[in-house]
Amino acid sequence: MKIPILRLEYTEEEIKAIQAGIKDVLKSGYLTMGNKVAEFEKAFAAFTGIKYALATNSGTSSLEIILRAVGVAGKTVVMPSNTMMASPAAVVHAGGRVIFTDCDKENLQLDPGDLKKKLRADTKAVMLVHIGGIISPAFDEIKEICDKNGVALIEDAAHAHGATIDGKQAGTLGVAGSFSFYPTKVLVAAEGGMITTNDEAIYKKAVSLRDHGRAPDDPNNHVEIGYNWRFSELHAVLGIQQMKKAQKILAERRKIAGWYDKKLEGVKSIRKVKIPSNVKSSYYKYIVFLDDNIEREVIKKKLKEKYSVSLTGEVYSHPCHSQPAFKKYPGTVANDPADTFPQTEYVAKKHICLPTYPGLTEPEVDYVVDSLKKVLS
Ligand SMILES: Cc1ncc(COP(=O)(O)O)c(C=O)c1O
Numbered sequence: 001m002k003i004p005i006l007r008l009e010y011t012e013e014e015i016k017a018i019q020a021g022i023k024d025v026l027k028s029g030y031l032t033m034g035n036k037v038a039e040f041e042k043a044f045a046a047f048t049g050i051k052y053a054l055a056t057n058s059g060t061s062s063l064e065i066i067l068r069a070v071g072v073a074g075k076t077v078v079m080p081s082n083t084m085m086a087s088p089a090a091v092v093h094a095g096g097r098v099i100f101t102d103c104d105k106e107n108l109q110l111d112p113g114d115l116k117k118k119l120r121a122d123t124k125a126v127m128l129v130h131i132g133g134i135i136s137p138a139f140d141e142i143k144e145i146c147d148k149n150g151v152a153l154i155e156d157a158a159h160a161h162g163a164t165i166d167g168k169q170a171g172t173l174g175v176a177g178s179f180s181f182y183p184t185k186v187l188v189a190a191e192g193g194m195i196t197t198n199d200e201a202i203y204k205k206a207v208s209l210r211d212h213g214r215a216p217d218d219p220n221n222h223v224e225i226g227y228n229w230r231f232s233e234l235h236a237v238l239g240i241q242q243m244k245k246a247q248k249i250l251a252e253r254r255k256i257a258g259w260y261d262k263k264l265e266g267v268k269s270i271r272k273v274k275i276p277s278n279v280k281s282s283y284y285k286y287i288v289f290l291d292d293n294i295e296r297e298v299i300k301k302k303l304k305e306k307y308s309v310s311l312t313g314e315v316y317s318h319p320c321h322s323q324p325a326f327k328k329y330p331g332t333v334a335n336d337p338a339d340t341f342p343q344t345e346y347v348a349k350k351h352i353c354l355p356t357y358p359g360l361t362e363p364e365v366d367y368v369v370d371s372l373k374k375v376l377s
Helices: 012-028 035-048 059-070 086-093 112-118 139-149 200-210 233-244 246-263 296-307 324-328 342-350 362-376
Strands: 052-056 076-080 097-101 123-129 152-156 176-180 193-197 218-222 270-272 286-290 351-354
Touching (some): 035 052, 035 233, 052 200, 059 086, 059 123, 059 176, 059 200, 139 152, 193 200, 233 246, 246 362, 296 362, 342 351
Parallel strands (some): 076 097, 123 152, 152 176
Antiparallel strands (some): 052 193, 176 193, 270 286
């Protein structure tokens, strides 16, 4: 057997539907920001249960637009160090400075205790990143900290399409949420992002920022310094196709995770991430911790070379606070140089992500687990 990092599966029927959608676009005369983008946005709003959904050309763009709309320029934004570089980079591009927090080493999510310590008078927003598709079990506490301090809660939900906590959807938990449709993500449109918000003022500002800061009533009147963050009709065709099967994709990811849950029971030298029953992960990643004496790179190498099992990328192996870019531009980070991130550093070294993409069969999951057991022993 061979288990690749990712399989993108489109049935013949889906390919035909996509081809028909592309034909519609070509015949419509609108290659960008037309009916297909509107249809994708409408479908995503319905999926998330949000008032406004706004498509952009990437998850990084959608984050930056939200940060600009909230007004982080000249202010600080607190976020976990354990995230993808796009999260802090969006803050810097929006004119803000980043303050990194540690994470909870049990679930990889932002540590609320450290968040309390890191908030400052000039903090405008907290960015909560649903790492691996898990919404922090400490969400209520994090929200309360934000509310008490008058700080906007922004979700980086790039991993978390369809994830919930107490039945509430990722993307609806703060002032605005940002999603990505990069090919490895839960829902895919080749490239793309989505902003979700119930706040009309943020929505209107985001609409303007996405297209060069145009005024709503006069496209040649520019009221913001925006950018070209528009979304193309061709990408929207792919997005619409994914929305049609979004629930199926989530159900399949959760079914695969359920297989791992059972089959990894009692396996020595590993520990599964504990997700409480009020949190439903999107299972962007199925995360497992390795015992302290086990080297991740050795396990990955042996799995690949001996058993042709490729593990997916970690979330994350290189914490943001230690990225060379921030050493090069130290003014972009507002942490105290004495700050430490012990839990983040543990997570960075000690977790692996097992293949979880739709289409993976139960015998393949058996094979991954058996190969892992052999390599561990
Ligand atoms: C946590 C996180 N935030 C933001 C992004 C940025 O998304 P995109 O690649 O669509 O710009 C990613 C993408 O990998 C991500 O993983």
